[in-house]
Amino acid sequence: MIELENVAYSYGGGELLSDISVKLAPGSFHFLTGPSGAGKTTLLKLCYGALLPTAGTVRLLGADVRTLQRDDIAMLRRRIGVVHQDVQFLDHLPVAENIALPLTVSGRGGAAQGDDLEELMAWVGLTGRAQGLPPELSGGERQRAALARAVIMSPDVVLADEPTGNVDWEMSQRLLRLLIELNRMGKTVLIATHDLSLIRAAKAQVQARVLRIANRRIQLAGADL
Amino acid sequence: MKLNLNALQSLTHSDRQADRVVPPSGFTARLTLFAAAAMAFLAVFALALSMATGRLASQWSAELARTATIRIVAPLDQRATQTEAALAVLQTTAGVQSARALSDEEQSALLAPWFGPEVSLDGLPVPRLIEIVETADGIDAAGLRLRLAAEVPGAVLDDHSRWRAPLVKAASRLRLLGWVATVLIVATVAAMVTLAAQAALAANAQVIAVLRLVGATDRYIAQAFIRRFTLRALAGSALGVVLGVIAVVLMPSGGSEMSGFLTGLRFQGLGWIVPFLIPPLTALVAFAATGAAARRTLENLS
Ligand SMILES: Nc1ncnc2c1ncn2[C@@H]1O[C@H](COP(=O)(O)OP(=O)(O)OP(=O)(O)O)[C@@H](O)[C@H]1O
Ligand SMILES: [Mg+2]
Numbered sequence: 001m002i003e004l005e006n007v008a009y010s011y012g013g014g015e016l017l018s019d020i021s022v023k024l025a026p027g028s029f030h031f032l033t034g035p036s037g038a039g040k041t042t043l044l045k046l047c048y049g050a051l052l053p054t055a056g057t058v059r060l061l062g063a064d065v066r067t068l069q070r071d072d073i074a075m076l077r078r079r080i081g082v083v084h085q086d087v088q089f090l091d092h093l094p095v096a097e098n099i100a101l102p103l104t105v106s107g108r109g110g111a112a113q114g115d116d117l118e119e120l121m122a123w124v125g126l127t128g129r130a131q132g133l134p135p136e137l138s139g140g141e142r143q144r145a146a147l148a149r150a151v152i153m154s155p156d157v158v159l160a161d162e163p164t165g166n167v168d169w170e171m172s173q174r175l176l177r178l179l180i181e182l183n184r185m186g187k188t189v190l191i192a193t194h195d196l197s198l199i200r201a202a203k204a205q206v207q208a209r210v211l212r213i214a215n216r217r218i219q220l221a222g223a224d225l
Numbered sequence: 226m227k228l229n230l231n232a233l234q235s236l237t238h239s240d241r242q243a244d245r246v247v248p249p250s251g252f253t254a255r256l257t258l259f260a261a262a263a264m265a266f267l268a269v270f271a272l273a274l275s276m277a278t279g280r281l282a283s284q285w286s287a288e289l290a291r292t293a294t295i296r297i298v299a300p301l302d303q304r305a306t307q308t309e310a311a312l313a314v315l316q317t318t319a320g321v322q323s324a325r326a327l328s329d330e331e332q333s334a335l336l337a338p339w340f341g342p343e344v345s346l347d348g349l350p351v352p353r354l355i356e357i358v359e360t361a362d363g364i365d366a367a368g369l370r371l372r373l374a375a376e377v378p379g380a381v382l383d384d385h386s387r388w389r390a391p392l393v394k395a396a397s398r399l400r401l402l403g404w405v406a407t408v409l410i411v412a413t414v415a416a417m418v419t420l421a422a423q424a425a426l427a428a429n430a431q432v433i434a435v436l437r438l439v440g441a442t443d444r445y446i447a448q449a450f451i452r453r454f455t456l457r458a459l460a461g462s463a464l465g466v467v468l469g470v471i472a473v474v475l476m477p478s479g480g481s482e483m484s485g486f487l488t489g490l491r492f493q494g495l496g497w498i499v500p501f502l503i504p505p506l507t508a509l510v511a512f513a514a515t516g517a518a519a520r521r522t523l524e525n526l527s
Pocket of ligand 2: 040041042085161
């Protein structure tokens, strides 16, 4: 699904990431961890084509990102759902419409979204806030809305950057269960987090691998978690 | 921007959902509408001016067709000899293609409107008229007058409305200026729409970024803006044209040919269609300008 080969990335100064080789197989479940500022968000951006590697090759759903046109990137994002760390919405549209936005922009809005949308909103516990505006949401509600928006297209891959950063333990378990559920349906999942207890909780339910960024490189963490 | 049919079609069948993704912008919308209307109003007058002066110029230059007349004002007994003398002079004058004296019948016909057909000109000291057709180079009127004064004292040269020549030039120039003004107005509309679109795109940078992230294509995003500005420009300029045309229609008209410059400031015949081409043209210009602005902005986004 997503393949990084000897990838390096630098924002202009020294290299932030060097010699990264990762392969996310279809249906796999990965965690990405590492200290703050290690480059987790940067790595995820490489995985959805928001950044181009400064060295090495990134292959997304079989295509080299360097060969992708702007429209190809747009199509790619319909198949890779992303929960952004600093999630942003269209603040003038109600939450429900924001969650359905990927359907709208891909021309699949309207009638098709009805039941699925309601079910999904119930899943993330936002049914009561459907007609509220995004600026009115709490931090945790925003993250739940972000997750709902990321999965509404039923993407092949779900990338989540600190999806449980602002929610309580119970809610984080619920979001995790949703992600595990998606994984069982065959979706590839990658979650960036530094919440080790979340990783432990997940490991009890799903076969998850943990990637750790340390010293600009990526390591497969052992069973020591 | 590919001005293909698809893109234009998507303007007409409005995708309400897609329109909603960009927040409404009441104030800039009204400004765009107003500016488009004002420009269209001005364009109507620039066009009316061009077309009116154009008509005037061609009318006048047709009247300048190269002819002149000599009147022989002399006592009856000298009229024939002086006419002969004048014709002789004309034969040796450069620039004269042909010259001939009008017959009595022709002169009676010319005078009939004043004296009635029954009046015989025999015995009346009516001046004899000599009609001159000039070559392309024309005659030297001043030189000819001097020669006639020396050899044919009764001859008066009338070179018609030659005095209008500089006016014809001025009218042609005015017509050109009218077209230049129209072109400038169209260019101003393009500049204005570009500025407004750029401002809207900048104000909605976050919206655009979110749309990109959830998989919207550049085309989808651009269209939300293009549709808005094209429709605003179209509506504004339609309003301006209607008001402009009403103002032109209400201009006092008529009067003599001489006052035609002011009272003729209107459209004629098929010319009435021209101002109504302004709104579609404005819409097209807005469409292209917004498209270019959107493309520039979007290319800088990941
Ligand atoms: N656009 C940018 N330009 C320059 N430097 C950047 C940019 N984005 C991030 N960085 C730097 O790159 C480093 C890694 O950032 P990144 O956001 O990937 O870290 P992270 O692992 O996600 O951290 P956190 O756990 O706090 O979210 C940081 O030192 C950051 O300052
Ligand atoms: Mg981060």
